[in-house]
Each structure stands twice: as structure tokens, then as C-alpha cells.
Amino acid sequence: MGGVIGRRLLGLVFVIFSITFLTFIVGYLAPGDPILVLMGPRRDPQLYASLQHQYGLDLPWYHQYFNYLGGLLHGDLGMSYRFQGRSVNDILANGIGVSIALGAMALAASLLIGVPTGIIAALRQNSWLDRSSMIFMLALFSIPTFVMIPILRAANYFVLFRNGLPALPPAGWGTPAHWVMPVAVLAAVTMGYLARLTRSSMLDTLHQDYIRTARAKGLRRRQVVGVHALRNALLPIVTVIGPSLAFLVTGSFVVESLFAIPGIGYLGVQAIAQRDYPVIQGTTVLLAVTVVLMNLIADILYSVLDPRIQAEG
Amino acid sequence: MQKLAIVFASMLLLGALLTGCAAAVTPAAPGAAPAQQPAADGAQTLIWSVEGVNELPGLDPANPQNAQSIQAISLIFGGLVKLDGLLNVSPDGAESWTISEDGKSYTFIIREGLQFADGTPVTAQTFADSINRALQPETASYGASFQLGHIVGANDVASGDATTASGIVVVDERTLQITLDDNVPYFLAQLTYPVSFAAPMHAIAADPTGWTETAFGTGPFRVKEWQHNQKLILEPNPKYWAGAPSLSEIELPFFQDSETAYQLYRTGGLDIMGSQQNPIPSARVPEVQDSPDFHSAASFAVRFVGFNNKKAPFDNADVRRAFALAVDKETLANAVLNGAVAATDRILPPGFTGSQLPVTGLTYDPAAARQALADAGYDSSQPLPQVTFTYGVEGDNERVATFLQQQWKENLGVDVVLEPLELATFSKSLDTTYLTPDEGVQFYLSIWGADYPDPQNFVSQQLRSDSPNNNGHWENAQFDELAKQADTYLGSADERLQLYNQAEQIAVDEVGWLPLYVPQFSVLIRPEVSGYSLTGQGLIFPDWTQVTGRAQ
Numbered sequence: 001m002g003g004v005i006g007r008r009l010l011g012l013v014f015v016i017f018s019i020t021f022l023t024f025i026v027g028y029l030a031p032g033d034p035i036l037v038l039m040g041p042r043r044d045p046q047l048y049a050s051l052q053h054q055y056g057l058d059l060p061w062y063h064q065y066f067n068y069l070g071g072l073l074h075g076d077l078g079m080s081y082r083f084q085g086r087s088v089n090d091i092l093a094n095g096i097g098v099s100i101a102l103g104a105m106a107l108a109a110s111l112l113i114g115v116p117t118g119i120i121a122a123l124r125q126n127s128w129l130d131r132s133s134m135i136f137m138l139a140l141f142s143i144p145t146f147v148m149i150p151i152l153r154a155a156n157y158f159v160l161f162r163n164g165l166p167a168l169p170p171a172g173w174g175t176p177a178h179w180v181m182p183v184a185v186l187a188a189v190t191m192g193y194l195a196r197l198t199r200s201s202m203l204d205t206l207h208q209d210y211i212r213t214a215r216a217k218g219l220r221r222r223q224v225v226g227v228h229a230l231r232n233a234l235l236p237i238v239t240v241i242g243p244s245l246a247f248l249v250t251g252s253f254v255v256e257s258l259f260a261i262p263g264i265g266y267l268g269v270q271a272i273a274q275r276d277y278p279v280i281q282g283t284t285v286l287l288a289v290t291v292v293l294m295n296l297i298a299d300i301l302y303s304v305l306d307p308r309i310q311a312e313g
Numbered sequence: 314m315q316k317l318a319i320v321f322a323s324m325l326l327l328g329a330l331l332t333g334c335a336a337a338v339t340p341a342a343p344g345a346a347p348a349q350q351p352a353a354d355g356a357q358t359l360i361w362s363v364e365g366v367n368e369l370p371g372l373d374p375a376n377p378q379n380a381q382s383i384q385a386i387s388l389i390f391g392g393l394v395k396l397d398g399l400l401n402v403s404p405d406g407a408e409s410w411t412i413s414e415d416g417k418s419y420t421f422i423i424r425e426g427l428q429f430a431d432g433t434p435v436t437a438q439t440f441a442d443s444i445n446r447a448l449q450p451e452t453a454s455y456g457a458s459f460q461l462g463h464i465v466g467a468n469d470v471a472s473g474d475a476t477t478a479s480g481i482v483v484v485d486e487r488t489l490q491i492t493l494d495d496n497v498p499y500f501l502a503q504l505t506y507p508v509s510f511a512a513p514m515h516a517i518a519a520d521p522t523g524w525t526e527t528a529f530g531t532g533p534f535r536v537k538e539w540q541h542n543q544k545l546i547l548e549p550n551p552k553y554w555a556g557a558p559s560l561s562e563i564e565l566p567f568f569q570d571s572e573t574a575y576q577l578y579r580t581g582g583l584d585i586m587g588s589q590q591n592p593i594p595s596a597r598v599p600e601v602q603d604s605p606d607f608h609s610a611a612s613f614a615v616r617f618v619g620f621n622n623k624k625a626p627f628d629n630a631d632v633r634r635a636f637a638l639a640v641d642k643e644t645l646a647n648a649v650l651n652g653a654v655a656a657t658d659r660i661l662p663p664g665f666t667g668s669q670l671p672v673t674g675l676t677y678d679p680a681a682a683r684q685a686l687a688d689a690g691y692d693s694s695q696p697l698p699q700v701t702f703t704y705g706v707e708g709d710n711e712r713v714a715t716f717l718q719q720q721w722k723e724n725l726g727v728d729v730v731l732e733p734l735e736l737a738t739f740s741k742s743l744d745t746t747y748l749t750p751d752e753g754v755q756f757y758l759s760i761w762g763a764d765y766p767d768p769q770n771f772v773s774q775q776l777r778s779d780s781p782n783n784n785g786h787w788e789n790a791q792f793d794e795l796a797k798q799a800d801t802y803l804g805s806a807d808e809r810l811q812l813y814n815q816a817e818q819i820a821v822d823e824v825g826w827l828p829l830y831v832p833q834f835s836v837l838i839r840p841e842v843s844g845y846s847l848t849g850q851g852l853i854f855p856d857w858t859q860v861t862g863r864a865q
Contacts, residue, residue, distance in 0.1 A: 030738075031734075031735075031737075031738040031741055031742075032735070032737030032738045032740070032741050033737070033740070033741045033744070034737075036737070036740045036741055036744055037736075037737050037740060038378065038455065039455050040378075040379065040455065041740075041761070041782070042455070042456070042459055042781075042782060043744070043747065043781040043782055044455070044458060044459060044781065045781070046458070046471065046472070047453070047454075047455065047458065050450055050453065051453055054453060082370055083368060083370055083371065084370060084371035084373060084376060084378075084525075085371070085521075085522040085523075085525075086541075091541070091542075094541050094542055095542060153576050156580070157576075157579060157580060161579075161580050161581075167580055169577070169580070169582060170573070170576035170577055170580055170582075171568070171573045171574075171576055171577050171582075172543075172566065172577065172582070173543065257569060257570065258570060258572075258573060259573065260367070260543075260566075260567070260568050260569065260570070260573050262367070262540075262541070262542030262543045266367055266542070266569070267367070267542065269569075270366075270367045270368075270569060273736070273737070274737070275737050
């Protein structure tokens, strides 16, 4: 087990190295110039040269890259091109708590609603409850975020606000009321996916021979389902938690931007538009590390649930 | 049953781990700052959205990087002079000034008892230090050398050869003398741009990188709290020379997307939304245009087609004229863009200083357009080769470019290839066009907006052959002569405007620009808000002691 974790952590170093190199080289080769973006429509060659020098953009690419790596080893992600006198560490520190809160709430919501819905649907297979809940979950899974947001907002405005009922704030971050819409939108895809996966996994398990054996030996239904079926049915769910984090991360770019939530996703999107390379690299490295670590946690959890994995590790 | 408990426990553990972790981190995040304090009884506040950004690039007046920064900086800082609600230069930190006969020397009398918001006195020395600081290379200001470059010695400071400009002289505590290298009639207008505003040198020295977190100056407000990536909260400056503002607080939340701000406005979360750069979304205009909250004005900006004059075929004035005559701008403005813009045939936007003098434009005339193309030597036997039209992907540009392509095909029979570029890439390609015209674009869609209300800002800044903003290198000796004369004209203001008018007529006839339209910008302002003036340069509050906002 320790060996597995060690190997994964070693892999993480390689992942980070590759990510920094790829984001750096893509940024370097991409058309557009961060200094020109900063300076706007007015041309000033003297200032251009001095800013380029100040940010080290007049150095050869490998020199720029090694400067960046050097900083990274000291935990210094550099200074933003865009925001005067602010370090990337500082900018990301501001956004990370918000993004973790949003992502965690969305993951919790999709697990706590998606998984039980899938279980109930499987137990009531082909009933109206099964059909309607699965159609609903399919809709959640397939409606794109940018379509769901206007629908939710229109409902909020026309149904609640216009009738003098307490309405949700349609954007921003701060109070629990601000959380409802973005968490719902971000959780939707994962929730729909988890519910449908739980249902099919549960159905598979319920048709296994050992379930029939358990029933045949006279165990109560609750015991058959709860002890024998559920644990095995949940294994595939744990494996997809890692990948569904990737969904949450990519989703957060859209959700944070459209709800003006000051998290990493919103920062990242803006940094790309403004060619703020240090912030783009910082965001990418941070998200890569998060996804890799969460996958690792999911794997560890999996081995806890399934002793066979542990034995192999 | 025990095993089931373990399964559920591990699931809950995962949930708790994540949510618990979130709960531990959130309070430090800007979003979770304590709820805003309600203002005192009877006090009024204003929530004014800042759109098009998710964060302000900075609050240093010496380095105002975009329109959104300027919006906030203008509330916090003040200069020697400012623009009033009619866009005339009026006193701010200087109560009066005199200009020498040769127009090169300005003497400002600083307002008696002028103080920063923290009570520190502001003297002539403060303004001298602030201007020198803006010019110094360490400040890396994007606008200082352009706005202040005519001050004697400014270039020595900008290049690092001196720390103070010899043209800035502190005569006594309340008298500041600024000498220019030439007569610059628009110098006062340039001083309304933030780079020359009084900066609190003592606060900057105490905390060179963090001082803007609680920025203050001589403006009506000071920073109460800057919640990064979310909003800026301002409180009144008790030492403001015109008297403390009537509002108890202004909140400036940031929204990259105007639609998001609109959603918040209509559920009561904002008092003002929209700006010249980021008007309310055009798709939303029909549902709000009859509401009392809706206001609109013409921008001091012109969208135009620019040409690379160093490269065939647009080095030929007849070809440029043919392209100009072939565009039906009225249809573009009224049908394609639903009347959200006004067609124009000239360089200066309507209402702008100098625009009262008429210019004869190249109006839509397909027959004359074909004739102009024939004059250039292109006809059915020798058609104009395919040309490429470059534009940045933003707002309505896609629709405008497609319409132009169709017009040029229909009226001239010319095949135009569209080259849409993402904005940063587009600005790079314009730069290339300027620096190495041979490798540059052929012609492009662009926009120019006013920095200060003087025709020099459009006519000379864009089209003089020695201007670094003349991307397409259009050149006309007679135009240069007239514009140069007007830029430093000593006689009456009317005569000066006449010179610009003659220059503008040449630029229109010779198609230095192909002007298309003046954007209208629309904003939403709650009826409770009063004391503002909507100008082509945006929303101006001339007297902050009389402004009303939302009651608490």
C-alpha cells in the first residue's frame, strides 16, 4: 500500500513537470503578446521594451522556463502580469478556498442525492419512480451548463422575485443563498451520472448468484440489499469519483465565470484571455495536483472497500 | 449490518472530509467576509457594477490600466483639474490657473487647506512628486509619457536619466509651475487623466506594494475594503475639499460578463449597471428600453476600417475610396445592428469638440465605388485580387465583418476573405502591421475612443504620419501640415478647430479611415439615484455632496 502511494506521488512530480512545460510552451508559441494586451491600443516602444525586460520576456524561452521552474521549487509561482504588485501565490490563495467550497459542496450534493436515487430506482426497477427519476437524471446529465443557468435564473426571477417571494441572488458569492444555484448547476452533471451508474451497478449486483443465495437462505430483504448488494454495487461508484472530479474542475470554469464566483476557474479563464502566463501556469499546476491527489484518495478508498486491491498492492 | 455501517461511514467520511475542509478554508476567502455593515440611519449607498473585468488591475493613479480602473481611481483620487458634467475642464485640487502668452507655461494655485483623506496636507510639492513618480520608469506607467510627455524634461525622467522633470517647478507651497516644450492647447484636458493625480507619497513609501489595499487621495471617497476578485468598497473621504459626499458607502462589484450583472440588477442587487465599454447586453435592450431606469448616449468612439497603406492594393487611394463608397452604413447601423449604433462618415464622433463643424463624407454610392475601382485600374478584365479583412472577435464584430464582406462582393465584385482573430492575437497583428507593414494585415476593423475631449485625440493621434498609433501608416503631407499647425496653435480656439476640420476633411476624402459607426451605450440606473450626468465619456457625478442613492 505504501509502495503504491509512493509510486503515485513520484508520478505526481512527473505530471507537474510535464504540465508546467506544456503550459509554458503552448503559451510561448501562442499568438498574442502579454505586454501588448497590458498596454491597450496605445503604442509606446520605450515602455514596451522596459516592461518586456521587467517581466523577463526578452530572455530566450528556455531561460524563461528555467526561471519559472526555479521559482516553483521555492513555492514561488511568480508575479502576475496583469495585476500590479500581486503575486500568483496571493491571487490563487484568494480563489482556492472558494473553489474548494464550491467543488466540495457540488460533489457532496451529487453523492448524497445521486447515489440514493440510483439505489431506490434499482430497487423499484421499472416502476414510475424509477422511470421518472432516471429521465430526470438523464436530463441533468445531458443539459449543458450554459443552458441550465439561464433556465434556473429565469425560474428564480419569474417565479420567485416577480411574485415577491424570497429569491436567490443570481450571481456573486458570500452567503449560503449565493451557493444554491452554482452548486446545483455544478452538481447536476455528476449527479445525473452517479445516479444512473448506481442504478445499473445495483441492478447488476442484484442479479448475481450470491444475492439469490442470500435470499434463498432466508435473509431479510433489508439485509440482502444493505449488506450483500450495496457494498459491491458501490465499488464502481468509488472508482468514478476521481474522474468526476475532472468534470467538476472543468465545470467550475464555466460556472464560476457565469456566476462571478471569485474562484480558481474564473481566475484561470480571465488569465487566458489576458495572456497572464504566470497565473495560467499557477492555475494549471494547482488543478493538476488536485486532480491527481483526489484520484489517489479515490484509489486508497477503493482498496479499503475491496481488500483484493490491498493484497495486490 | 456492521459492514453496511462501514460503507456508509466511509462515504460520509469522504463527504465530511471535503465539506469540513471547505468550512475550514472558506472564512479566509474573500467571499466569506462578514456581511456588510448597514449604514447609519438615513444614510444612502450606491452599488455600481464594474463590468468587463473580474478584478481591477490596480488602483495606482500613476498607472491606470483600463477604463474600469479609471472608474474606481476617479472616485478615490483627484488631480489639479477635472471634467465637469459638460466635459469642460474645471478646478479640482487647483483652485485656479494661468497660462502664459506663448501657451507653454501653466501656473496652478493649489486649493488652500487641501488634504489627503488621512489629513496629510497636499501642497504644490505633492503634485510635483506625483507627476515625477508617474513618469519614472520604475512605475512602468502605460499612459504617463503619452499624457505628460510635453512637460519639459519628462522624457529624461521616463528614460531614467533624471528623477525630476526640469519643467515642473514648485514656486511656493501653493504655487506649481509647469513648462511645456511647445504650445499644447489640450494639456489641461490631458491633466484630467489619472496619471497626474495627487498620490499619497507618504503612504506609498510606507508600503510600496500594498498601499492600494487601503488607497486614498484627494477624491471624494477612499477604499474601505478591497475584496479581491469580487468587489471594492469605498467610504466617504471626510477631508474632501468640496465637502464630504452624501453617500455613506459605494460598492463596486466586478463582473466579467454583463449578462451576470444584468441578472443581479433586475433582482435588485445593483443600482447602476453598464458603461461605455460594457453597455447592457444588446439582447436585453428590448425588455428594458421603456423602463425609467434605461438611459443611453452616443459614445465618444468611432468604429472604423483601417488600411495597410504600405501594401497593395490599399496603398492606392482610389481602391480605399472604392471600398468606402461601397458600404451602406445606414443599413449596417439600422438593420444589421438594430439601431444600437449611429452611422457616421467622419473621424470625430458627434457631440465631440470640433464636430460642430461639418465634414462632407463618402456616402454610399455603388456606381461611384465601381468607378473608383476602375480608376485604380481594376475592372472585369483585370479584377482586384482576393483581399483579407482582419478583425478581433468581440461584440458585434462578426456581424459587421460579414456584412462588409457581402457589400464589397455585391458592389465591387471583390472577394474578401474574413480573418477573425482572438483579441490578444488581433492586437499582436496590428502591432506587426505597424512595425513591419510588409508582414502585416491588409485591412482591419478597429475602434478608437476618446482619452480627453480634444480633436487632437482623434485627428492627430490616429492619422498624423509620425503618430505611433497610425497603425496603417496613412500619410498625407497637407493633412500633416494642418494637424501639426492645429496641435500647437496659439490663436483662438475657433480657428484651431477650423484647422482640425480641414485636416479631417482631407482624411475623409483620402480615406485615412473608413468610418463606420458611433456606438451607443446604454446603462440602467435606478430612479432613486440622482446627481449624475451621462456623457459620451461615461457617467459623471459633478458634485458628490448632492448625490442620492439607495436608502438603507
